[in-house]
Amino acid sequence: MNDLKEYLLSMENINKSFPGVQALDDVTLEVLPGEIHALVGENGAGKSTLMHALSGVSKMDSGTIYWKGQPVEINQPADAQKLGISMIYQELAVIPYLDVGKNIFLGREPQANVPGVINWKKLYQQAQEQLDKLGLDIDPKTPVEALTIAQQQMVEVVKALSMDSSLIVMDEPTSALTEKEVEALFSYMDKLRENNVSIIFISHRLDQIQRVSDRITVLRDGKWIETSDISDLTQDDIVRMMVGREIEKNLEKRAKSTSEIVLKVENISSGDEVQNITFGLHKGEILGIAGLVGAGRTALAEAIFGFRKISSGYIELDNNKIKFDSPQIAIEHGLGFVPEDRKAQGLFLNMAVWQNIIIAGIRKLTRFGFLKKDESQKLSNSLVDGLDIKTPNLNQQVKNLSGGNQQKVIIARWLSLKPKILILDEPTRGIDVGAKVEIHNFLRQMADDGVGILMISSELPEILGVSDRILVMKEGRLVAEFDPEINSQDDIMRAAAGSKGGNHKED
């Protein structure tokens, strides 16, 4: 072990247990001044628990935190803030109805001459300065709810940066950002590093970690596995340490993809977000839809699923024109939809695993309106086994599962209905590497079984690695079609961001 004084922060031998789980087992994390330190591990590896101990959200059982070489007690968020540690949480922590300036300086408003009165002029001026520093084109008087999710996330970043902290913890700050915004954030992180600010960077995106970090600490199952310079490790090394085993990466493609079209979308429009879109989805095919955030991909999926009104055009299913006025009708015709925001749109968090699985197909599991519980449990049980959902039992509340297992529960729900078409919107966002690969494998398996799969994803490696064919959307329109065997990330980015490339479709 190095001399503690070298480190800005060192968390030594941290232990924390929850009933039945040793969440942190003698974990050590040491951060140098002015470095970007990546903290990685699968969900449940203990990253959040460790950060909660650092931020004062929850108490550790034993261990010591040294700050600039001195042992410190952090019992509440204010303690951490006073030391100069600020946090950007994964979940958005903005107040939607307040404007940007108020959000940035919440709790730290500049005071006017009268005590308790806020100097608004100064507040907005300072907010503007902070926004300018990051090159953000946002008016500080805009209510946060009027911003895009990505912009809201940037507001959080600005808020943390404005605290003049010497350590900033960023928990998945990029998950909702566009590539351009990610770049802006990274270049600002570089600037912070030059100013001797340290950053703990938590992310599942290994490419981003390699791009921006200096050193990396890997956790697995609550234990410290490795800390090393990022340049000493390949992505495969990192994945192996996180997962604890080799994982198969290469999916066999186009195993049984056929020419039979199961879903035909003919010239449909819906609001400004979906304009004159035409494509066909083949049986057994995984069709990827790429594009920037806000390109209308989610709106397209919702329009197909009957969640959003179609103003013109039509949908054909097995060569029959069909009008989906509601998701219910879509489901009856064999469609399934795994939405982008699994907690808000996909799950009943307080309900049991088995209830979440059977809910869409519940009609088939009732007799005279009463639920056939044995049959329901049997069905859920087989799906939990089949998808390898890690849960202590079927009665576990879904909110207690990890993100990857939650996503599998939603997939199990649709599998129980034996769908012909499954639409997935960002199926692996915020999910750890192991579960991600498993989900990709399930998707391929389903496709092999003849299901047509429409997958929206903002992660280009995922789009390229999983899809048989790729459509790119931009500003509500389809702008290109690509072959993942031939085309590259650059081709997709160019099409999505607007310059030429690929086989452009004529309208």
Add this chain to the structure above:
Amino acid sequence: METTKKTNIISSLQRASGLFLLILVATIFTLLSDLFLTVSNFTNIALQTSVVAVATIGMTLTMLMAGIDLSVGSIAAFSGAIVAGLMTRNGIPMPVAIFLGIAIGSILGSINGVLSVYGKLPPFVATLAMLGIARGLTLVYTEGKPISGLDESFTFLGSGKLGPVPMPVVIWLVVLLIMFLILRYTKFGLYIYAIGGNEETARFAGIPTNRIKTIIYALSGALASLTGILLTARLWSAQPQMAAGLELDAIAASVLGGVSLFGGVGSVVGACIGVLIIGMLGNGLNLLRVPSYYQQVIKGVVFILAVIFDMYAKRQAKK
């Protein structure tokens, strides 16, 4: 910038929809009745609405932090009875009696606050219990009978005038001005909105959320007391059943005025416009000699239409 322009439209529509409705109601009654658009009638409307308005301001404060206070009617009645009782039964001087009355309201309000904040009871439950308790205490204290024989210096608060303006209206406007300034310019005011918008975030930002919430419930209790005192002064007596249902009027007025039931959105000015809409509706229907039973039906229908219109306007603005 595009987003800025869009939000300006949203906020101005949100703000204006209450005002728009107020003008609409006023226009309709002006066309239907010659008696409506006169100085004396408008003074009358202001006087009739002032009592509800004071309680509505307190209600709005609780709703802004995603709470609610169902006990305002009962606290109003209890405080009114206490003040009347202290003066007539115990001969306590008016300023002291009023002070004690408001103090009791604040204490009952802070009990609401402590129960919901530290006792973790939903505010709906805590204040519903207080609704029963305070009304019961009123009946016990008054023995179910009105307390009358009030001094004229006290009834002046309800029936007197400051120049051409009735006293309750003066008090209402003073309370409104103070609360408006607090919400608009102080940290305390901003923190109320922050708590209603996202309490967790507010706590992480170092805002003493528990203390602020408790203070707001105490404040709501104090304003309910003031309402009870004004009502007692106007009626020349403390009635044990007075202000029953006041909480529902206050909630309806706040919602009409654009205050969200889920917290974080709205203003005291908007809420007072809401009070005026309801007051004007009652006044106009009276002038048109609509029987009071029908009036209740009409008010309910107008309330629903107004809220639907408001939601529609917001959705349009967001598109």
